[in-house]
Amino acid sequence: MSGPVPQQIPPALTARAAGLVACESCGRVHRDGIAQCQRCGATLHSRRPGSLQKVWAWLFAGIVVYIPANIYPMLLTTSFGRTTENTIIGGVIELIDYGSFGVALIVFVASVLIPVGKFIAIGYLALVVRPGARIGRGSGLRGRQHLYEVVEFIGRWSMIDVFVVAILAALVQLDFAATISPGIAAVSFSLSVAFTMLAAQSFDPRLIWDAEEGTAP
Amino acid sequence: MSQQEPAAMRIDPPKRAFWRNLSMVWLVPIVALAVSLGIAWQTYAARGVQIEITFQNASGVTPGETTIRYRDVVIGTVEDVHFTPDLAQVVVKASIDRAVAETLPEDAQFWVVQPEVSARGITGLSTVLSGVYIEASFPPGEASEVRRFTGADAPPLMRAGQEGTRITLRTRDANRISEGAPILFRGIEVGQIEAPRLILSGDSVVFDAFIEAPHDRRLTTATRFWDTSGFNVSLGATGLSLNVGNLAALVTGGIAFDTVFSNGEPLNPGYVFDLFPDEQTARQSLFRGVAANAVEIAVEFDGSVNGLTTGAAVRFRGLRVGEVRAIGAVLSDDSGARDVRLRTTLAIDPQALGLPDGAGAEETLAFLEEAVADGMRARLATSSLFTAALIVELAELPDAAPATLERPEDSLAIMPSVYSELPDFTATAEGVLERINALPVEDLLNQAITLMASVEAVVSSEGTRQAPDAALALIEDIRGLVGGEDTQALPGELREGLAELRAVVEELRLRGAIDRLASVLDSADTIAANTATASADFPALVQDMQTLVDRAQGVEIEELAAAATRLLDSTEELVGSDQMRELPPALAGALAEVQQVLAALREGEAVENVNRTLASTRSAADSVAQAMESLPALSARLDRLVTQADSLIASYGARSDFNAEALDVMREFRATARAVTQLARTIERNPNSLLIGR
Numbered sequence: 001m002s003g004p005v006p007q008q009i010p011p012a013l014t015a016r017a018a019g020l021v022a023c024e025s026c027g028r029v030h031r032d033g034i035a036q037c038q039r040c041g042a043t044l045h046s047r048r049p050g051s052l053q054k055v056w057a058w059l060f061a062g063i064v065v066y067i068p069a070n071i072y073p074m075l076l077t078t079s080f081g082r083t084t085e086n087t088i089i090g091g092v093i094e095l096i097d098y099g100s101f102g103v104a105l106i107v108f109v110a111s112v113l114i115p116v117g118k119f120i121a122i123g124y125l126a127l128v129v130r131p132g133a134r135i136g137r138g139s140g141l142r143g144r145q146h147l148y149e150v151v152e153f154i155g156r157w158s159m160i161d162v163f164v165v166a167i168l169a170a171l172v173q174l175d176f177a178a179t180i181s182p183g184i185a186a187v188s189f190s191l192s193v194a195f196t197m198l199a200a201q202s203f204d205p206r207l208i209w210d211a212e213e214g215t216a217p
Numbered sequence: 218m219s220q221q222e223p224a225a226m227r228i229d230p231p232k233r234a235f236w237r238n239l240s241m242v243w244l245v246p247i248v249a250l251a252v253s254l255g256i257a258w259q260t261y262a263a264r265g266v267q268i269e270i271t272f273q274n275a276s277g278v279t280p281g282e283t284t285i286r287y288r289d290v291v292i293g294t295v296e297d298v299h300f301t302p303d304l305a306q307v308v309v310k311a312s313i314d315r316a317v318a319e320t321l322p323e324d325a326q327f328w329v330v331q332p333e334v335s336a337r338g339i340t341g342l343s344t345v346l347s348g349v350y351i352e353a354s355f356p357p358g359e360a361s362e363v364r365r366f367t368g369a370d371a372p373p374l375m376r377a378g379q380e381g382t383r384i385t386l387r388t389r390d391a392n393r394i395s396e397g398a399p400i401l402f403r404g405i406e407v408g409q410i411e412a413p414r415l416i417l418s419g420d421s422v423v424f425d426a427f428i429e430a431p432h433d434r435r436l437t438t439a440t441r442f443w444d445t446s447g448f449n450v451s452l453g454a455t456g457l458s459l460n461v462g463n464l465a466a467l468v469t470g471g472i473a474f475d476t477v478f479s480n481g482e483p484l485n486p487g488y489v490f491d492l493f494p495d496e497q498t499a500r501q502s503l504f505r506g507v508a509a510n511a512v513e514i515a516v517e518f519d520g521s522v523n524g525l526t527t528g529a530a531v532r533f534r535g536l537r538v539g540e541v542r543a544i545g546a547v548l549s550d551d552s553g554a555r556d557v558r559l560r561t562t563l564a565i566d567p568q569a570l571g572l573p574d575g576a577g578a579e580e581t582l583a584f585l586e587e588a589v590a591d592g593m594r595a596r597l598a599t600s601s602l603f604t605a606a607l608i609v610e611l612a613e614l615p616d617a618a619p620a621t622l623e624r625p626e627d628s629l630a631i632m633p634s635v636y637s638e639l640p641d642f643t644a645t646a647e648g649v650l651e652r653i654n655a656l657p658v659e660d661l662l663n664q665a666i667t668l669m670a671s672v673e674a675v676v677s678s679e680g681t682r683q684a685p686d687a688a689l690a691l692i693e694d695i696r697g698l699v700g701g702e703d704t705q706a707l708p709g710e711l712r713e714g715l716a717e718l719r720a721v722v723e724e725l726r727l728r729g730a731i732d733r734l735a736s737v738l739d740s741a742d743t744i745a746a747n748t749a750t751a752s753a754d755f756p757a758l759v760q761d762m763q764t765l766v767d768r769a770q771g772v773e774i775e776e777l778a779a780a781a782t783r784l785l786d787s788t789e790e791l792v793g794s795d796q797m798r799e800l801p802p803a804l805a806g807a808l809a810e811v812q813q814v815l816a817a818l819r820e821g822e823a824v825e826n827v828n829r830t831l832a833s834t835r836s837a838a839d840s841v842a843q844a845m846e847s848l849p850a851l852s853a854r855l856d857r858l859v860t861q862a863d864s865l866i867a868s869y870g871a872r873s874d875f876n877a878e879a880l881d882v883m884r885e886f887r888a889t890a891r892a893v894t895q896l897a898r899t900i901e902r903n904p905n906s907l908l909i910g911r
Binding site for chain 2: 050053054057058060061064065067068072080082184188191195202
């Protein structure tokens with residue numbers, strides 16, 4: 001991740017070091033100590049208070065609800081009186097059995113790889129920006145920034161599975177012949193995605209660069 | 218220079234409590250965790266109890282899909298199907314509802330419900346789409362910790378908790394009985410039988426049957442079971458009988474029962490019923506069933522007992538009161554001469570005679586003794602018209618020779634018998650047949666056939682067929698004549714003509730004609746009289762015909778019918794011809810017109826005149842004709858005269874007065890001659906004109 005260039009750049013003067021604070025909403029620069037933006041009225045923070053705490057909380061909630069999302073059935077397919085339950089992984093395996101490798105890959109990536117990757121990514125970021133953290137200290141700050149951007153961007157795409165379930169459940173209501181209804185896992189999974197998106201949002205990316213200074217907030 | 222300042226004071230911010238730093242966001246994961254744990258607990262709690270059911274085979278049972286039902290409500294799901302270690306059986310692992318599992322007793326029954334089509338209907342149809350399921354049956358409430366069960370291959374005969382009675386039946390062979398066959402009570406299915414099995418000795422078959430409550434209340438020792446499988450045709454002492462049972466029983470076999478008498482005792486455990494081959498046997502076994510206190514008596518019959526068999530009924534006033542136990546011969550030397558007598562042993566049921574339940578031999582014999590004194594005798598009787606089978610009848614003959622019920626010490630009481638005139642059915646039938654044979658049927662038939670042939674020939678001949686045509690043509694002609702304008706105008710003209718004719722007739726003085734007409738009428742009278750005489754013979758003719766018809770009756774039907782059919786065909790052809798159909802209307806029309814004419818005639822009072830003068834007319838016409846023959850001669854003479862006169866006149870000279878007058882005379886003569894000629898021509902051309910005046 002880390003290119004050769006950032007290593008040679010000398011530590012820059014940060015806004016906080018200069019006693020300034022920028023409004024997160026409108027970008028106006030204020031002197032340190034001012035509570036509210038004089039232009040747009042938003043609350044001014046040099047660093048968001050309790051940012052990491054919120055990140056951890058959301059992340060933890062996301063992981064908690066991700067567990068039933070994988071254990072409980074995502075889809076309840078009722079056909080001619082027989083009810084078939086499919087979990088996420090079960091569906092992927094079934095798709096592979098049927099030879100639909102492409103669809104299986106998409107479902108697997110969207111429902112398993114991305115959420116799990118997000119947990120890991122957010123957890124990693126939250127760990128490394130912690131003041132006094134020893135993990136990956138001072139290295140690859142741009143890489144972290146990239147990681148954060150990717151996590152924030154990709155978060156909504158893991159809802160793809162939930163969309164599929166929602167559409168199927170809405171369309172396939174043929175009473176006795178075939179009926180598809182969402183299981184508990186569908187709710188859990190969408191909650192999990194929402195929680196991880198909130199976790200990513202709670203993360204203050206400015207913390208990444210604090211590592212450069214080694215200063216405490 | 219600058220004053221030394223005290224070292225910057227180290228000011229620590231107040232230590233904030235850890236929990237104050239906590240964000241409210243932490244509530245989210247806590248709630249999520251709680252909810253997840255709640256769901257997990259719920260799932261765990263609802264997981265059910267694991268049980269194992271062992272089946273011989275588990276066709277259609279699929280893990281995760283096959284359900285376990287109790288009273289058709291799902292109580293669990295099969296989770297796994299695997300074999301026992303020796304591969305001899307299939308173990309089905311299932312989880313069932315905890316609530317149900319708590320009441321699952323040790324003897325719960327499980328079986329796989331599959332679609333089944335049998336003679337008794339279609340069952341398990343719902344499993345065609347949904348797949349098989351495992352049905353459970355148990356009386357709830359007796360909880361046990363047993364979690365391993367043995368599944369049945371077929372639905373159990375008796376559902377757990379079902380009330381009823383299990384009985385055992387015994388039969389010689391189970392040919393017509395199969396497992397699950399219905400048990401019928403008056404045609405209603407009240408139970409089923411289980412698979413028949415041989416008893417150890419192998420000489421009969423027993424099977425268990427279950428009779429549902431409340432019908433099991435009817436079971437007593439007086440209950441008889443019989444086989445209703447298929448249909449049963451029997452030709453016996455009571456004639457021909459055909460019994461067809463219920464359709465299901467026809468295919469799978471079936472058993473019916475009834476309680477044939479009322480004072481049966483309640484069943485003891487282990488009581489085994491006999492299965493009778495048919496209802497009649499079962500009902501007749503009534504006697505055997507109570508034969509314990511039957512009283513045996515003997516009867517000695519004179520004459521043959523051919524047709525009397527062991528088991529034949531003993532009837533009293535038509536009611537069966539016992540049966541023939543044995544038939545044998547005994548030697549008796551009462552009167553010195555050794556004599557073979559036929560002794561028949563009868564078993565009499567005291568209850569059937571109406572004696573009280575506990576009546577023993579003594580009471581029965583006393584009763585019989587009294588009855589014999591009053592005229593009760595044993596005699597043989599035929600049991601039905603068609604068979605030679607005999608029964609014993611206890612007849613009441615008050616005017617019979619006095620006798621008593623002999624009661625020897627060492628043998629059975631002997632009831633006196635009377636000889637009975639058994640109708641010789643065979644002889645009678647033969648006589649009837651002989652008489653039928655003797656009937657002269659063939660002659661009769663031949664005559665009838667000849668008659669029919671003649672009739673047919675007449676009817677089918679061309680002449681007969683054409684008769685309607687001829688008649689029709691005749692009628693058409695008559696109608697043309699009558700309906701003609703001339704004929705219509707006849708009456709009026711006749712009147713006129715008659716008046717004229719009368720004068721002519723008067724002048725011609727031909728009165729003698731009327732006398733002749735009268736004589737003609739007289740002869741007509743004679744003819745009519747003759748006809749009447751002929752008619753008098755007609756009844757005789759009719760009688761002859763009647764005789765013929767009588768003979769025709771009872772002839773060989775087929776040829777007669779054929780001939781009759783041909784006759785009818787011909788007649789129909791004749792009647793159906795168009796001409797024949799047109800005949801009546803034509804006749805009617807003609808008659809109407811004739812009537813019209815006659816009416817007109819009567820009105821004009823012409824009839825009398827006609828009558829009177831027709832003859833005259835004819836004579837007149839004859840005379841006229843005669844005269845007409847001479848007319849041409851007259852005309853010729855006149856012509857000659859005129860010519861002579863002409864020549865005479867010519868000789869006198871043209872200009873004299875005489876000449877002129879003679880010329881006038883000559884002209885008149887000529888005109889006269891011309892008129893006469895004209896008249897002659899007219900009459901020649903149209904003789905009618907003389908009558909009608911034209």
